[in-house]
Amino acid sequence: MLRVVVLSFWHVHARDYANAAVNHPDVELVGIWDGDVERGQAAAAQYNVPFIAALDEVLSNPNVDGVIVTTPTVDHLDVMTRAARAGKHIFTEKVIAATVSEANQIMDVVRSTGITFVVNMYRRYNAYSVEIKKLIDSGALGELSLVRVRDSHNGALRTAEAPNGWLVERFFDPKESVGGVLTDLCHPVYLTRYFLGMPDSVMANYGFKTGRAVDDNVALSLRYANGAVGIVETSFTMRYAPFSIEIHGTEGSLIYEQCGIGEMIDQRRITAAGGTVDADSLLFGMNRVLRLRSTRVPAASDAWQLIPISADDDQPPAFNQWVSHIANGTNPATTDNHQLGLDLTAIVEAANRSATLDRGVRIDELQG
Numbered sequence: 001m002l003r004v005v006v007l008s009f010w011h012v013h014a015r016d017y018a019n020a021a022v023n024h025p026d027v028e029l030v031g032i033w034d035g036d037v038e039r040g041q042a043a044a045a046q047y048n049v050p051f052i053a054a055l056d057e058v059l060s061n062p063n064v065d066g067v068i069v070t071t072p073t074v075d076h077l078d079v080m081t082r083a084a085r086a087g088k089h090i091f092t093e094k095v096i097a098a099t100v101s102e103a104n105q106i107m108d109v110v111r112s113t114g115i116t117f118v119v120n121m122y123r124r125y126n127a128y129s130v131e132i133k134k135l136i137d138s139g140a141l142g143e144l145s146l147v148r149v150r151d152s153h154n155g156a157l158r159t160a161e162a163p164n165g166w167l168v169e170r171f172f173d174p175k176e177s178v179g180g181v182l183t184d185l186c187h188p189v190y191l192t193r194y195f196l197g198m199p200d201s202v203m204a205n206y207g208f209k210t211g212r213a214v215d216d217n218v219a220l221s222l223r224y225a226n227g228a229v230g231i232v233e234t235s236f237t238m239r240y241a242p243f244s245i246e247i248h249g250t251e252g253s254l255i256y257e258q259c260g261i262g263e264m265i266d267q268r269r270i271t272a273a274g275g276t277v278d279a280d281s282l283l284f285g286m287n288r289v290l291r292l293r294s295t296r297v298p299a300a301s302d303a304w305q306l307i308p309i310s311a312d313d314d315q316p317p318a319f320n321q322w323v324s325h326i327a328n329g330t331n332p333a334t335t336d337n338h339q340l341g342l343d344l345t346a347i348v349e350a351a352n353r354s355a356t357l358d359r360g361v362r363i364d365e366l367q368g
Contacts, residue, residue, distance in 0.1 A: 001026060001027070001028050002026055002027045002028070002065050002066055002089075002323055002326060002327070003027075003028050003030045003063055003064055003065045003066075004021050004027060004028070004029060004030065004064070004065065004066045004067060004068055004091075005029075005030060005031040005032065005033060005052065005058050005064050005066075005067050005068070006018050006021070006029070006031075006032045006033070006043070006067075006068045006070060007033050007034075007055070007058070007067050007068060007069050007070065007071055007079055007083070008033065008034045008035060008036075008040070008069075008070050008071040008072070008075075009032065009034055009036075009039050009040060009042075009043040009070065010034070010035075010036070010039075010070060010071055010072050010170065010176070011070035011071070011072075011093050012167070012168060012171070013070060013093055013120075014043070014068070014070035015043075017068045017070060017091070017093075017120075017319060018032075018043070018047055018068070020317070020319045020320075021068065021319075022047065024319070024320065024323060026323055026327065027323055029047060029049055030049060030050070030063070030064065031044070031049050031050045031051070031052045031058065031064070032044040032047065032049060032050075032051055032052065033051075033052045033053070033054075033055055033058050034051075035071070035075075037051075037053065040053075055079070055082070059082055059083060059086035059088060060086065064088060065088065065089060065326070066088055066089035066090065066091065066116075066322075066326065067083050067088045067089070067090055067091075068091050068092075069083070069090055069091070069092040069093065070092075070093050072170075072176035072177065073095065073097070073098055073176070073177055073178040073179075073183060074098060074175065074176055074177075074178050075176075076092070076095075076096065076097045076098070076102070076106070077097050077098075077102040077105060077106060080092065080097075080106045080109075080110075081105065081106055081109045083115075084106070084109040084110050084113045084115050084117070085109060085113060087113060087115060088115065089115050089116040089117070089322070089326050090110070090115060090116070090117045090118075091118050091120065091318070091319060091322045092117070092118070092119055092120065093119075093120055094119050094120060094121055094186060094190070094341065094344060095183060095186060095341070095344055095345045095348055096119055096341045096342065096344070096345045097345055098178040098179075098349070099345070099349050099366075099367075100342070100345055100346045100349055100366045100367065101366075101367050103341070103342055103345040103346075104342070107338065107342065111333075116322060116325045116326045116331075116332060117332065117338070118318055118319075118321060118322035118325065118332050118337055119318070119337055119338070119340075119341035119344075120317075120318040120319065121187070121190045121318065121337070121340060121341065121344065122187075122317060122318060123151075123187045123190075123191055124190060124191065124194055124336075124340065125314060125315040125316065125317065125318060125321075126311075126314050126315075127288070127309050127310060127311065127312075127313035127314045127315075128245070128256050128288060128290060128309045129191060129194065130313070130315060131290060131307065131309060131313075132195065132245065132247065132254060132256065132290070133194065133195065135254060135292065136195060136247065139251075139296060140251070140252055140292070140294045140296050140297050140300075141247060141248070141249030141250075141251055141252040141253065141254065141294060142249040142250035142251030142252060142295075142296070143226075143228075143249055143250045143251075144195075144196055144228050144247065144248070144249045145227070145228055145229070145248050145249055145250065146228065146229050146230075146231065146246070146247070146248045147192050147195045147196040147228070147229075147230045147231070147245075147246070147247050147248075148192075148230075148231040148233070148244075148245070148246040148247075149187075149188035149191045149192050149195075149231075149232060149233070149244070149245050149246075150188060150233035150234070150241065150242075150243065150244045151185055151187045151188050151233075151234050151243050152185070152233070152234060152235040152236070152237075152238040152241045152243075153167075153185070153235075153236060153238070154166075154236070154237065154238060154239040155167030155171075155236045156172075156181075156209070156210045156212065156216045156236035156237050157210065157236075157237055157239070158210065165210070165236070167236060171184060171214075172212040172213060172214050172216075173213070173214075174213050174214050177214060179214055179215065179348065179352055180206075180212065180214030180215035180216055180218075180236070181214075181215055181216050181217065181218055181234050181235060181236045182204075182206075182215055182218045182220075182232075182234055182348055182351055182352075183214075183348055183352075185234045185235075185236070186234065186344060186348060187234075188232040188233060188234050189220070189232055189234075189344055189347050189348060190340055190341075190343070190344040191245065192222060192230040192231075192232050193230075193340065193343050193344065193347060194336070194340060195245075195247060196222070196224065196228060196230050197224070198343050198346075198347075198363065199222035199223055199224055199230055199347070199363065200223050200224060200225050200362060200363060200364075201222075201223045201350070201360045201361060201362040201363065202220055202221070202222055202223075202347055202350040202351050202354050202360065202361055202363070203220065203221040203223070203354055203359075203360040203361075204218065204219075204220050204350075204351040204352070204354035204355040205218065205219045205220070205221075205355075206218050206355040207235075207237075209237045210236075210237060215355070216235065216236040216237050217235045217236070217237045217238075218232070218233070218234050218235065218351075219231065219232065219233050220232040220233075220347075220351050222347070223360070240259075242257040242258055242259050243257065243258045243259075244256065244257045244258075245257075251294055251295045251296050252292065252293055252294030252295060252296065252297070252300070253292075253293050253294075254290060254291060254292045254293075255290070255291045256288075256289075256290045256291070256309070258288060288308070288309035288310070288311065289306050289307065289308055289309065290306070290307040290308075290309055291304045291305070291306060291307075292304065292305045292307060293305070318337070321335075321337075346363055346366055347363075349366055350362075350363055350365070350366060353365075353366075
């Protein structure tokens with residue numbers, strides 16, 4: 001049995017990971033620590049586990065095997081290096097750290113101590129990402145020219161029901177979050193990197209639509225030496241924009257879309273009230289279908305081929321992979337998790353610099 005402690009309920013996904021621990025047959029949630037005592041005590045009471053006031057008490061406890069790090073991003077370096085040196089396995093919310101330098105310091109300690117370290121980048125493990133990568137690697141699209149990925153929600157929008165938006169206000173505090181939507185809702189960043197590789201440089205366009213101190217509406221242009229272009233779009237200010245992936249190459253194109261969070265919330269509200277959702281909305285929102293055209297795929301050469309994507313084909317969630325690696329003594333470094341996490345951190349740091357300097361920033365400008 002893997003005994004774990006959640007380190008902070010600062011992040012909105014801390015509850016998801018606590019639930020994952022509670023629901024996993026091989027994991028026991030044995031405590032919660034939080035720098036915010038009131039927040040930590042409330043979470044501990046909800047899960048009926050001890051609240052541990054001192055981080056050193058968690059890390060020195062031989063009955064704690066691993067930690068789930070959902071602290072403010074600014075605290076990742078301190079918390080994770082201390083946890084690794086204490087021999088605790090680490091599952092962490094992305095990004096690894098605020099900068100490449102900090103992320104490399106964390107990874108140096110991870111490697112030297114031999115603990116199991118996994119970054120949660122959940123869209124990487126969904127069936128649509130896996131199927132798209134297979135199509136790219138098969139050559140079905142030829143040489144890639146453009147990858148465009150968008151993810152968004154409306155958490156920053158102020159409404160009558162949520163005057164400050166439904167996303168917690170601490171996510172807009174640069175002292176804790178380090179950045180805004182790009183740092184948090186960074187799924188398009190690591191997916192673009194997963195599909196297209198590491199760019200040479202990043203040009204960022206940061207929007208501040210709701211007047212917060214951090215970005216809430218972002219588009220990045222990623223430049224590649226071979227002439228390919230990556231476009232990353234992420235936002236806290238879009239109600240119905242679908243999660244979408246477009247990939248275009250010299251021999252084919254593919255498109256994948258899912259309804260946005262606003263639409264899913266509307267659908268749930270309608271059905272909960274006993275109403276019905278129209279068929280087009282259900283098709284758009286619930287069925288995961290990949291559209292493909294390719295000169296190299298007979299079924300897609302004359303018309304768009306529809307490829308159903310089943311959630312049953314998703315790879316295990318990153319949390320389950322973490323538990324499995326620990327149980328089996330395998331190393332996540334042999335997968336792409338560590339490198340993808342480091343590259344994600346690098347692209348986000350380059351984007352933050354680009355927005356500040358108002359110019360493109362080369363990846364090799366970053367100090368590792």
